[in-house]
Amino acid sequence: MNTIPIRTTINGKLFDLNIRPNTALLDLLRDELGLTGTKCGCEIGECGACTVLLNGQAVNSCLVLAPQIDGQEVITVEGLAQGNRLSPLQESFLDHDAVHCGFCTPGMLMSAKSLLDENSNPTDLQVRTAISGNLCRCSGYQRIIEAIRETTNETNKRRTNAK
Ligand code: FES
Numbered sequence: 114m115n116t117i118p119i120r121t122t123i124n125g126k127l128f129d130l131n132i133r134p135n136t137a138l139l140d141l142l143r144d145e146l147g148l149t150g151t152k153c154g155c156e157i158g159e160c161g162a163c164t165v166l167l168n169g170q171a172v173n174s175c176l177v178l179a180p181q182i183d184g185q186e187v188i189t190v191e192g193l194a195q196g197n198r199l200s201p202l203q204e205s206f207l208d209h210d211a212v213h214c215g216f217c218t219p220g221m222l223m224s225a226k227s228l229l230d231e232n233s234n235p236t237d238l239q240v241r242t243a244i245s246g247n248l249c250r251c252s253g254y255q256r257i258i259e260a261i262r263e264t265t266n267e268t269n270k271r272r273t274n275a276k
């Protein structure tokens with residue numbers, strides 16, 4: 114099959130790629146770019162394990178064709194940390210024991226990031242709605258919700274001051 118050229122920004126880095134037009138974004142990230150933090154669960158848009166940000170919006174990367182990211186900006190879970198320093202959201206997941214097997218965690222983090230970028234102090238209901246497309250088979254939802262809700266500016270300041 115012929116390939117097509119695309120230019121895209123992933124985690125702040127510009128990529129010029131030649132891809133098969135029927136490649137899913139999930140497969141491009143994992144198989145061709147080695148960004149395996151994004152997980153493959155169902156491949157039919159049901160589990161949310163593959164969630165990434167496309168221009169700031171949480172999307173199921175298994176349902177996005179790679180040509181759709183031409184000229185767009187993608188952020189994966191690998192793009193959350195700053196160097197060796199985890200993001201406040203990731204720290205909060207650890208603080209709240211919100212990670213069990215961890216398979217859902219990258220997708221949860223990306224859905225939560227999309228929410229918190231728009232609303233730094235969400236209600237319980239807003240958090241539940243934001244992660245409603247992310248399934249956790251370990252069913253640790255309550256701790257995940259608490260971790261997201263407590264990733265507030267105040268929490269971030271406290272953490273920064275403590276370091
Ligand atoms: S792998 Fe994409 S939603 Fe499940």
Ligand code: FES
Nearest residue numbers: 214217249250251
């Ligand atoms: S922590 Fe295991 S699936 Fe969510």
